[in-house]
Amino acid sequence: MKPLRTPAALVAAELVPLERLAALEAVAARYAVSLTPDVLDIIHSDDPADPIARQFVPDPAELETTPEERADPIGDDAHSPVEGIVHRYPDRVLLKLVHVCPVYCRFCSRREPVGPHRRRSLSRAALARALDYIRARREIWEVILTGGDPLVLSPRRLREVVSALADIAHVKIVRVHTRVPVVAPARITAELIRAIKAPGKATYVVLHANHPRELSSRARAACARIIDAGIPMLSQSVLLRGVNDDPDTLAALMRALVENRIKPYYLHHGDLAPGTSHLRTTIAQGQGLVRSLHGRLSGLCQPAYVLDIPGGHGKSPIGPTYLGRAASADDEDRYEIEDFNGGRHLYPPAPARR
Numbered sequence: 001m002k003p004l005r006t007p008a009a010l011v012a013a014e015l016v017p018l019e020r021l022a023a024l025e026a027v028a029a030r031y032a033v034s035l036t037p038d039v040l041d042i043i044h045s046d047d048p049a050d051p052i053a054r055q056f057v058p059d060p061a062e063l064e065t066t067p068e069e070r071a072d073p074i075g076d077d078a079h080s081p082v083e084g085i086v087h088r089y090p091d092r093v094l095l096k097l098v099h100v101c102p103v104y105c106r107f108c109s110r111r112e113p114v115g116p117h118r119r120r121s122l123s124r125a126a127l128a129r130a131l132d133y134i135r136a137r138r139e140i141w142e143v144i145l146t147g148g149d150p151l152v153l154s155p156r157r158l159r160e161v162v163s164a165l166a167d168i169a170h171v172k173i174v175r176v177h178t179r180v181p182v183v184a185p186a187r188i189t190a191e192l193i194r195a196i197k198a199p200g201k202a203t204y205v206v207l208h209a210n211h212p213r214e215l216s217s218r219a220r221a222a223c224a225r226i227i228d229a230g231i232p233m234l235s236q237s238v239l240l241r242g243v244n245d246d247p248d249t250l251a252a253l254m255r256a257l258v259e260n261r262i263k264p265y266y267l268h269h270g271d272l273a274p275g276t277s278h279l280r281t282t283i284a285q286g287q288g289l290v291r292s293l294h295g296r297l298s299g300l301c302q303p304a305y306v307l308d309i310p311g312g313h314g315k316s317p318i319g320p321t322y323l324g325r326a327a328s329a330d331d332e333d334r335y336e337i338e339d340f341n342g343g344r345h346l347y348p349p350a351p352a353r354r
């Protein structure tokens with residue numbers, strides 16, 4: 001079975017009713033659509049609020065752009081010295097190899113530049129310039145392969161890029177950001193895994209997953225193949241209204257990741273990508289949800305809740321915070337710290353009696 005790439009195909013698959021076809025054609029004319037067979041398998045099509053469908057099936061609400069939303073919500077363009085490179089932080093760069101993905105997430109922060117209407121991948125000349133940029137800067141310790149989704153590339157092409165990076169002495173880490181293990185797990189072959197393992201360097205794979213159901217048996221097996229080959233895995237998730245914005249779903253997601261040897265790394269607050277306000281929570285809601293994980297779940301299950309500051313200023317952790325200055329003037333040099341049950345304590349505490 002092939003991916004579904006048009007609203008008509010979604011209607012034929014009974015994922016959306018015929019009367020929504022015209023509205024969804026308008027959305028698809030603006031933002032790419034694709035659902036893989038593995039995604040279709042985990043959608044409960046009898047549930048109109050299905051959290052998997054909500055991530056991939058277009059919605060007419062996407063045609064409403066709010067004033068604060070922007071085409072480049074995390075400010076990649078401001079930090080792109082050469083095509084394909086985003087150099088925002090001193091010791092690492094993004095290397096955007098492709099502009100396509102097996103699926104198109106409705107909340108994607110790069111929804112304007114990604115899609116089949118764009119050039120599929122970086123040209124050979126542009127890739128050579130991007131590698132030259134990395135070679136010339138000894139401060140670049142880590143290269144993050146992203147896109148689009150880099151694991152749509154063939155193992156041969158991936159091996160070329162990863163080998164070229166491994167040959168650069170100051171590059172010690174190659175990190176791959178991908179959704180492929182959950183949306184197209186059959187692509188995770190032994191050949192592809194060998195291709196992304198940087199000789200003599202550390203390769204990490206960061207999986208994008210937002211709901212526990214995404215960790216299907218095939219997805220779990222794909223992740224196990226990566227980890228068993230000696231590549232550690234981390235995860236990143238996006239906090240999404242109607243998908244994972246309740247404590248039990250978020251807890252189940254984090255636990256499922258850890259049970260599969262994937263360390264939760266980031267929980268992203270939804271970016272201000274155009275037409276995504278119906279999928280964003282407030283920061284206060286996000287902090288409440290993260291607080292619900294603290295104390296209740298193992299420390300292994302705790303991602304950092306982060307916001308990519310619009311304008312390209314990078315990510316910052318956004319709480320919740322537990323530490324403040326003590327309220328009483330008598331304690332002005334002390335802190336007040338809250339425990340996971342809501343109890344408050346002064347730090348340092350009163351001197352111990354001897």
Ligand code: SF4
Nearest residue numbers: 101104105108148179
């Ligand atoms: S897989 Fe990643 S890059 Fe592709 S649409 Fe989804 S969030 Fe965007």
